[in-house]
Amino acid sequence: MVTRREFMAASAMAGAAFAVGCTRGRRKQWEFLSEAEGRTLTAICDQIIPADDYPSASQAGVLTYIDRQLVRHFRRFQDDYRKGLHEANQLSRKQCGLDLAAASPPQQLAIVTALSQQNTKFFELMRTHTLQGYYGAPRHGGNRDAVSWRMLGLDEPPLLGRAQYDLTAGKRS
Amino acid sequence: MNRVNAVVIGAGAAGGIVAKELSTAGLSVVLLERGKWNTANDCRKDDLRNQRTTILGNAFGPDDEGNPRVWVDAAGTAHTVLPSEGSYQNNAMCVGGGTLSYGAQAWRYLPQDFRMRSTYGAPEGSSLEDWPISYDDLEPFYEKAEYEIGISGDYSGTPFHGPRRRDLPMPPLPPNREFEILEPAARRLGLHPFHIPMARNSVPYNGRGPCMRCRWCVGFACEVDAKNGSQNTVIPTALATGNCTLHINAMVTEILTDRGRARGVVWIDEHGHRQEQLSDVVVVSACAIESARLLLNSKSRLFPNGLGNRYDQVGRHLQGHHYTGAVGYFDFDTYDDIGPGASIAISDYNHGTPGLCGGGMLANEFIRLPIHMLDRLPDGTPRWGLQHKQAMRTWHRRSIVIMGPTQQIPTATGRVTVDPAVKDQWGLPVARFEGNVHPHTFEIGEVQAQRAAAWLREAGAISTSIGAWKPTLVSAGQHQAGTCRMGDDPCGSVVNKNCQIHDIDNLYVIDGSVHVTNGGFNPVLTIMANAYRASDALVRNWKGTQFRS
Numbered sequence: 001m002v003t004r005r006e007f008m009a010a011s012a013m014a015g016a017a018f019a020v021g022c023t024r025g026r027r028k029q030w031e032f033l034s035e036a037e038g039r040t041l042t043a044i045c046d047q048i049i050p051a052d053d054y055p056s057a058s059q060a061g062v063l064t065y066i067d068r069q070l071v072r073h074f075r076r077f078q079d080d081y082r083k084g085l086h087e088a089n090q091l092s093r094k095q096c097g098l099d100l101a102a103a104s105p106p107q108q109l110a111i112v113t114a115l116s117q118q119n120t121k122f123f124e125l126m127r128t129h130t131l132q133g134y135y136g137a138p139r140h141g142g143n144r145d146a147v148s149w150r151m152l153g154l155d156e157p158p159l160l161g162r163a164q165y166d167l168t169a170g171k172r173s
Numbered sequence: 174m175n176r177v178n179a180v181v182i183g184a185g186a187a188g189g190i191v192a193k194e195l196s197t198a199g200l201s202v203v204l205l206e207r208g209k210w211n212t213a214n215d216c217r218k219d220d221l222r223n224q225r226t227t228i229l230g231n232a233f234g235p236d237d238e239g240n241p242r243v244w245v246d247a248a249g250t251a252h253t254v255l256p257s258e259g260s261y262q263n264n265a266m267c268v269g270g271g272t273l274s275y276g277a278q279a280w281r282y283l284p285q286d287f288r289m290r291s292t293y294g295a296p297e298g299s300s301l302e303d304w305p306i307s308y309d310d311l312e313p314f315y316e317k318a319e320y321e322i323g324i325s326g327d328y329s330g331t332p333f334h335g336p337r338r339r340d341l342p343m344p345p346l347p348p349n350r351e352f353e354i355l356e357p358a359a360r361r362l363g364l365h366p367f368h369i370p371m372a373r374n375s376v377p378y379n380g381r382g383p384c385m386r387c388r389w390c391v392g393f394a395c396e397v398d399a400k401n402g403s404q405n406t407v408i409p410t411a412l413a414t415g416n417c418t419l420h421i422n423a424m425v426t427e428i429l430t431d432r433g434r435a436r437g438v439v440w441i442d443e444h445g446h447r448q449e450q451l452s453d454v455v456v457v458s459a460c461a462i463e464s465a466r467l468l469l470n471s472k473s474r475l476f477p478n479g480l481g482n483r484y485d486q487v488g489r490h491l492q493g494h495h496y497t498g499a500v501g502y503f504d505f506d507t508y509d510d511i512g513p514g515a516s517i518a519i520s521d522y523n524h525g526t527p528g529l530c531g532g533g534m535l536a537n538e539f540i541r542l543p544i545h546m547l548d549r550l551p552d553g554t555p556r557w558g559l560q561h562k563q564a565m566r567t568w569h570r571r572s573i574v575i576m577g578p579t580q581q582i583p584t585a586t587g588r589v590t591v592d593p594a595v596k597d598q599w600g601l602p603v604a605r606f607e608g609n610v611h612p613h614t615f616e617i618g619e620v621q622a623q624r625a626a627a628w629l630r631e632a633g634a635i636s637t638s639i640g641a642w643k644p645t646l647v648s649a650g651q652h653q654a655g656t657c658r659m660g661d662d663p664c665g666s667v668v669n670k671n672c673q674i675h676d677i678d679n680l681y682v683i684d685g686s687v688h689v690t691n692g693g694f695n696p697v698l699t700i701m702a703n704a705y706r707a708s709d710a711l712v713r714n715w716k717g718t719q720f721r722s
Contacts, residue, residue, distance in 0.1 A: 048557040073229045073237075073257075109558075116557075127557050132228055135543040135565070137220040140229070152543055152569045154510060158388060 030063070032070040032078065038063060039101035040085045041126075047112040048130045054151045055144075057130050065133030065142030066126075077125060084122035088115055177201040177418075178718070180438050180452040182425045182467065185270020186697050187684040187704035188458030189403025189411070190318075194708035196416035200715065203450050204411065205423040205440055208234040208267035210404070216396040218389045220544045224265050224274040225392025227257040228544075233274050233394070234266035239598030242462075243605040247645050251605070253595055262493070262606065262649040264460050268421060271460075271651050272402025272697065276391035276515060276539050277372040279324045280694035281315050281702075284308040284335045285524045286531075286580070289690045293530040299611040300490050300585045301530065304689045305661050305670040306706075308335045314702040314709070322701060323401040325375035330367030333520040345516075346375045346384060350509040351537045351573050352516040358632035359519055369518045369536055372401040372697070379406060390513040391539040423448075424599055428455055428471040428480055428680065435480075435680040441599055453718045454679045454711070458704070461491065461649065461686040465589045465656035466604045468667075468682070481657065481667045481674040481682070488589035488656050492610055492691050493649035497618035497641040498535070498576030500549050501629030508570040514540025522624055523580075523693045529617050531580040533693030535625050538574035549574065552638045573632070575625035576640070578652065579618040580693040582611035587647045589656050606646060615643045652696050657686035671714075672707040683707045 030038050045057035045066075057063075070078055092100035092111045100111060116123040133142025135149075143149070146156035181192045184206035192204040211233055222229040230237055237255045244260050245251050254261045264271045285292050287304040295301040316339055318324075325343035328334050345368035348356070352368075359366035373395075374383045384399040398405055411417040422443035429436040429449070437451035457464045465488040469479035481487050518536035526532055541549075546569050548556075554564045587608035595603045622641035629637050660666025663675035668687055674680045685691075685700050692699065 049562055050559050052559060052562065054562075069229065131547050131557075132221060132544065135220075135547065136228070137218065139219060140221060148543060148565075151566060154388075154543070158510070 030067045033063075033067050033081075036099075036101075037081070037085045038067070040089055040099070041066065041081075043100045043103070043108050044088060044112055044115070044126060045130045047109055048127055049134050055147055057134050060134055060142060060147050061144040062130050062133035062142045065136070065140050066129050068141050069129070074129070080122055080125060084119060084126070087119060087122075091115060091118070176437075176451040176453075177203050178452060179203075179454040179456060180205065180450050181456045181458055182438065183207075183270065183457070183459035183463070183684065184268045184403065184408060184419065185264075185458060185460060185684065186272050186403055186700045188456070189269070189272075189406075189408040190701055190704035191456050191458060191683050191708045192417050192419075193407035193411040194705065194712060196411045196414040198712040198715075200416065200712070202411065202417040203452070204408075204417055204419045205425055205438070205450075206268050206419065206421050207424045208265070208421065210268040210421050211273055211394055213394055213396055213398045216389060216394045218393065218396075220542050223392040224271075226542070226544055227263070230257045231263060231265065232392075235263070240603075241595055241597065242603050243592045243595050244646055245605065245607045247609075251592075260606075260646055262462060262647075262653060264462075264651045264653060268408060268419070269402040269404030272372070273394050273404050274392055275372075275400075275402070275651065275697065276513065276695070277400050277402075278515065278536070278695040279319070279322070279326075279370045279372040279698040280534070280692070281335060281337075281370075282308065282692035282694060282699050283333065283520070283523055286690060286692040287311075289531065289580075292524070296530060296582060296611055296613045298584060299582045299613070301582055301611075302658070302660070302689050305659055311699070311702050311706060312337065314705040315698065317705050318698055318701040319370075322372050322403075322406050323374060323378045324370050324372055324698070326370030327368040328370070331365040331520060333365065333523060341370060343375045343378055345369075346371075346373070346386070346513075349511045349514065349516050351507055351514070354507060354573065354632050355517050355537060355575075355628065358628060359517070362628065362631055364519045364521045364628070366517050366519050369515055370698075371513070373513065374399045374401065381405065384513065386512045388510060388512055388540055388542065391515075425459075425467060426470070426599055426601055428457070428467065430471075430473055430476065430480070430677070433475055433677065435677055454681065456681040456683055458682075458684040460684055461653035461656045462589050462604050464682055464684055464686045466591055466602075468657070469591045470601055480677060480680060483676060484664045486658065486665065486667050489585045489587075490583040490655040490658055490689075491587050491589055491606065491608075491647050491649055491653070492581040492583045492655040492688075493647060493652040494533070494578030494691065494693075495581050495610070495614050495618045495644070495648060496576055496578055497622040497625075498538075498574060499622055499626035499629055499637045499639050501573045501575070501626070501632065501634030501637045502551050502568055503571045503573070503633060504635050505633075506570050507573050508541075510540070512540045514538065519628075520693075522577075522621065526620070529620060530582055530613055531693060532617055533577040533579040533621055535575055535577035535621065535628070538576055541569075541574070543569060546572075551636055573629060573634070575628055577621055577625065578693060578695065579614060579621050581614045581647075581691060583655055583690065584608060584611050606649075608647065609645065610647055612643075615641075652685075652691065654685035654688040654691045654696055657682040658689055659687040660689065671710040672703070681707065681711065
């Protein structure tokens with residue numbers, strides 16, 4: 001006979017084991033991107049939306065958004081990303097002899113600025129996707145915990161129906 | 174399948190009304206809709222996938238798979254486009270059509286809007302024309318639409334509207350902060366601001382509750398079903414008569430004819446099976462682009478160029494609205510997070526400016542989601558990086574957008590045809606767009622944008638940025654109209670004033686296609702009023718299985 005307590009403990013252990021299994025990299029981190037591409041894209045996205053008092057693009061889950069959509073609605077951009085990220089790294093190696101992800105933040109900014117001038121089409125694509133992920137609905141993996149909405153001062157979850165109980169209406173004494 | 178009195182193709186703004194009017198008059202009706210029946214549960218609040226922001230697809234159809242269209246640029250190059258791309262000119266395809274997810278501005282056109290050619294003359298190269306009906310012909314049906322669909326608002330602040338016998342059935346929603354900022358400014362400029370008429374419950378009406386004023390409004394299905402479209406008003410009434418059958422996921426591929434008259438339609442059901450529905454009358458209400466495409470795709474020996482197209486008129490004069498305006502930036506909070514956001518309008522500039530053929534109303538924009546703000550920051554703001562992020566923080570709550578639909582001057586060459594090569598998932602030639610509206614439209618749009626900026630400056634904006642542009646393609650989209658022009662001359666129009674195809678008396682086109690010109694307002698209430706008017710004529714002339722001559 002398994003008591004309820006034992007059952008709960010056993011399930012918790014099973015859950016923990018499963019979680020460990022995930023983080024140990026048995027499963028690929030990204031659905032489309034390779035690990036190296038993920039690092040390069042992180043560097044670029046974090047220049048498009050850097051961290052300040054609020055998280056950067058990658059901290060808010062923008063890569064999850066882009067990666068997920070690259071095997072869904074953005075399938076048609078797969079080649080652009082594969083080629084564009086490769087070229088971004090080449091540019092970085094030419095300018096500072098390092099992969100983009102390994103360069104220092106000021107170097108990264110210089111390289112991303114150069115990228116935005118040299119490969120406008122791909123940069124615009126990444127810029128648009130990064131901003132969408134950061135400011136769009138959290139359900140798609142970006143804007144984790146509605147962080148960008150909080151940053152803009154929007155209630156999340158929204159308070160609904162309050163307009164019908166407008167406490168500020170009428171004359172104040 | 175049993176023969177019925179009428180088949181109505183498309184369950185949108187017009188189709189729903191036609192189905193309701195015919196079925197309550199005792200005719201048997203089959204209503205065919207290619208999309209799904211969505212409900213308030215399908216609101217989803219998805220900022221990236223709705224009917225207005227279609228980055229990840231259209232929430233209410235069509236899907237990106239298997240529904241392409243083609244547009245031809247000024248250089249003559251054809252581009253295949255997907256439904257989630259802007260140049261597709263999409264309108265929702267579902268029960269309710271655009272009215273499920275629209276912003277719900279429900280305007281009457283002005284009396285002059287029906288007499289554009291006699292008021293202004295036709296600019297060189299345009300096909301500006303008068304309607305064969307007047308505002309007075311439509312007035313009783315405007316009123317019927319306002320009461321049956323349910324419109325809130327208040328016209329009392331403006332002298333710029335046609336005569337009306339009754340006020341709107343519901344008062345406007347209480348003003349939001351933008352209204353309070355813009356209203357005194359407009360008065361100081363000598364303008365006449367007023368509450369926008371909206372197909373949205375401000376008080377309980379028609380068995381449903383009022384608007385809860387949330388952020389997910391235009392582009393979404395209303396979560397509390399306070400937004401009034403055909404899907405929650407006339408279509409349920411039609412079904413309740415017992416005379417109307419609605420088929421969803423039903424794609425009509427062809428209108429059948431026999432000895433010069435319509436005989437019924439062929440449609441494909443959700444399993445891909447071909448079905449035939451025979452009927453005494455066929456009513457096409459598929460919206461301007463798809464109605465034209467269906468007529469053009471229905472070729473037969475007697476109608477080698479498609480139905481109603483003996484004089485090559487179907488698909489011409491495609492128009493929508495040319496939206497221009499301005500963003501104003503303020504040094505105080507303007508955003509109060511209360512939907513629907515759009516609340517105040519002026520129609521002082523619709524007509525009467527010397528040198529301009531018309532104009533349009535100006536109104537504040539619907540409540541913005543952060544995703545809408547990305548490219549609306551002050552001129553000169555970097556497009557990415559820390560400064561962009563900071564600008565989002567500074568301006569999202571401190572800006573107001575005023576925009577308006579400039580009435581487009583149509584041309585005969587701005588048109589819909591069917592593409593010779595590209596086919597959709599059913600193997601039918603897809604819609605193809607060519608040409609543009611008359612360039613004078615863009616001159617009017619530029620003036621309108623300056624007027625919007627002036628209003629914002631008067632309201633205290635510390636800076637403004639102008640949004641005026643010259644699109645290289647007709648901007649039809651949700652406001653699409655004009656492809657099956659209504660007129661008295663069979664050689665220069667497609668339908669007569671009762672919306673009957675000139676040479677086929679039992680084939681009707683009742684939707685935005687028949688608009689001769691599209692007013693300087695959102696067109697839905699006019700589409701609805703005209704659907705009531707045309708159904709009224711149809712029912713009055715109906716005699717068993719044929720018409721009184």
